[in-house]
Amino acid sequence: MTRDLSRLLRPKSIALFGGGWAVNVVAQLKKSGFDGDIWPVNPKRADILGVPCLASIDDLPSAPDASFIGVNRDATIEVVEKLSAMGAGGATCFASGFLESEAETAGGAELQARLIEAAGDMPILGPNCYGLLNYLDNVTLWPDQHGAVPVDSGVAIVAQSSNIAINMTMQARGLPIAYVVAAGNQAQTGASAIAEALLDDDRVTAIGLYLEGFGDLRALEAFAARARIKGKPVVAIKIGRSDKARAATMTHTASLAGSAAAGSALLMRLGIIEVETIAVFLETLKLLHMIGPLPGDAVCSVSCSGGEASLMADLSGGTLLDFAEFEPGQRAALKAELGPIVTIANPLDYHTFIWGDTPRMTRVFATVMSGSFDLSVFVLDMPRADRCDPSGYQCAVDAILAAKAETGARAAVLASLPENMSDHFTRAFMEGGVAVLHGMSEGIAAISAAIAAGRLDSLVPQPIVLAGDAPGPASILSEAASKQALSAFGLGVPQSVAAPSVEDLLRGVRAMNYPLALKGTGVAHKSEAGLVALNIADAAQLEAEARKMLGVATGYLAEEMIVGGLAEVLVGITRDPTGAFMLTLGAGGVLTEILSDTAHLLLPASRSEIMLALDSLRIAPLFAGYRGKPAADREALSDAVLSICLYASAQADRLVELEVNPLIARAGDAIAVDALIRLTDAE
Structure with missing residues (x-):
């Protein structure tokens, strides 16, 4: 069921229930300048911070658009039921002790079921949830301090941790935050539904997700599809990458895969950019807000230090950044401006010969930006104003902004240390259309993520194959029976x-x-x-x-015996706790555990995806012919993998895991010499 969250997210009237936590919310609403109606409901108080209190929910002048419910869990259910009956727009439930604490507190699951029933069609956030911050409309339905400021447009962040959400608002990186919404334990409204509702606000430029679990995969698919249609990139952090998430299984595949790999494959499949740290998360959102997904990977780095140029090159290893060479005309123009001592290369160290000559610096920077680079990055650390005088660096600021205005090219300033770019200069650059990246490692990772976003921009994935109910007792087919079953779907066997x-x-x-x-x-x-x-x-x-x-x-x-083998490949499919099926391709045979050389996709997987995954393996040179040996038939190898995938899709209701290891790639075919299938027992 799709619920309308618009009144909750952008309310004109807010009701508050409870004592101390409600007081905190009123304080934040007054501080932010919320200009709608505030209706505290508290029979023990005459007012809260000067705002008159109502004695009971029945005294509300009308159904509120949004409510903060800061009472205990039993009373929360009563309030939610009455709000729903009167047609309220939605509520955030602060209390804990529901399903999220079932292991420690008896009755949590039953109370959560009652809460959902009480809410009916009215959307609720939580429980165990702080609420929401709407910095576009000065709505701070939040019982604690927060660090962001009003904006005209910006990114929206949905977090399954209220504390992480608070930390993100305290950033001093110049990221314009439009919304922060805490999802809590998502009893009724999941993170995907919240994020999808935020897409409807034209002032939102990108979406950030902090996820502890995926929840409803179909809802996540629907959100990702709408984000793609609206042209709004999505960035995610998915926590829970530990080995504890791995189920005990019989195959090599499961020990090599695990939920972290499945989560990454899922996000990639949906066109969602995954990052690993909060700093990179914020920097990526900022770059996407300012510039959007990058159309290509050609990046130019410009600095006045060889050390900075070398660090940029070194730290970019293993990322998507390509420091492409300057075009001949650019090279000649740069040489004319910088003189014979300066080596014209990318990353460019332009030395300090032109420092302080703003017109000349502008010409150099405009020459760089006038090329075919997808992004021009200027490494610039500003002196700290409390101990130094940054005025001597104003020439670089002015030259970068002037070159940006002249060329209109995509440009970013990158401070090697986050603290070396003050809020004053960050604002100045961003007002001039230049993105500011805080931290060299974080900035490079953000640029790589923006390149990935550009590559995934046109992706239109097929619906994910989902498993049936959680597997019960299961049995392993014999090797002969496993091969026979796979052979029926076209897999070659001896x-x-x-x-x-x-x-x-x-x-x-x-x-x-x-x-x-x-x-x-x-x-x-x-x-x-x-x-x-x-x-x-x-x-x-x-x-x-x-x-x-x-x-x-x-x-x-x-x-x-299968002779003429050129490469041994592992092909495994496992049922992930998310409900999706993950395809693992890797080095097979005796090298499986030694190399741990794998790539992961979700079902269904296309031929092109399979080929790209195979080409990403360290054993890929074997497919092309190595040391005089013939090339393997990559088409036949891909066909064999597709046959295995077809079987898995057909058995989605019963399949627990399967593995073919090795699948031997030869010059004219691919033959499976070992196979194992585990299916849930038929009822």
Whole structure:
């Protein structure tokens, strides 16, 4: 059900319930200059900070657009029920002790169910939630201090942690914040629904999500699709990357994947830019607010120090930034201005010969900006005003702003240390259309994120394949049964014979061609148990190897050996706790754990996505032909992976995990020589 959050987010009237916390909200509303109606409801007080109190909810002059409910959890339900009945626009529920504390406090789940029922169609935030800050309309429905200021436009932040949200408002980086909304435990209204409602405000330029969990994936998909249509980039931090999130499974895949990889694959799939730290989160949002997603990766770095130029180059390693060469005309113009001593290269160290000559600095900077770079970055740390005189640096400020005005190019100033760019200069640059990045590492990461945003801008993903209900008891198919099931979807497998005894095995292989591979069945990780024998040349050797496995194996599987292999690939699919299925591609065979060389996608995965993922692996040179060997058939390899994905999608209601390891890539095909499938037991 989609609820209208517009009255809650942009209220003209606010009701408050409770004591001390309600007092704090009134204080913040008065401080921010909220010009709507404020109606405190408290039978024990005549007024709160000069605002007359009402004795009961029944005394409200009309249904409030928004309410802050700062009473205990039982009373919260009563207030919510009455507000909903009178047609209120929405409420934020401050109290804790609901489902989020069920492990410590009995009855939390039952109370949460009652709260949702009481709310009915009325939207609520929380419980265990601070509320919302709307700096566009001076709405500070928030029971604590906060650090942002009124803006005409800016970014919206939705956080599943009220304290993290507070910390973000205290930033001194020049980021214009339009909204901060705390989601609490999302009993009724999830972070995705909140974020989607914020998209409707034309004054919002970008959305930031601080996520502790994904919740309803279909709601997240819907939000991401609307954000893409509206052209508003989305940045996210997803916490919870520890190994504790990994379920105990039978395959190598699960040990290499984990929920962090699934979360990253999900965000990428939806076109949401993932970052890891709050600083990079804020810097990325700021760059996207000022400039938007970058159309390409060509970046120019300009500084008056070789050290700064070298650091920019070093810290950009492994990012998406490409320090492209200057065009011939630019090179000649720069050489004419800077003289023979200065080396014209990108990153550019223009030395200090022109420092203080503002017209000449402007010409140099405009020459840089007039090229084909997607972003020109000027490294500039300002002296601290309390101990130094920054006036000597005004020439650089004026020259950058003048060059920006002359060329209209995308430009950013980057301070190598966050504290070395004051609010005064940050405002001056941003008013001139120049983005300001605080911190070299953070700034480079933000630029890389903006490049990624540009690449994902045109992405139109297919709906994610979701699993059925949480898996119950499950069983593992035998290797032979697993291969047979996958073969029905087009996966190539070797000719094989399964047998319960040595005698049956010897009879079964008479029509097969040596050399053979022999595997003892009944154990998941056969190599570790000594249940794999390769390159068996004849029946005598086959019998000898089979008898070595007696007492451990419950049966046998003999296969014709696959020769001509060029690369061994792991293909695994696991059911993630989010409900999505994650495809893991990586180095296979004996190298799986040694290299931990993997790439991750969500189902469904397209051929182009699979090929890009395969090309990203460290073993990718093997596919192209290595040291005189022929190239593997990448089309056939991708077809094999697609066959495995098709099986997984068809079995989405029952599949727990599957793994093909190795899938052997050859010059003309790809053959699966081992497979394992775990399905929930049929009812």
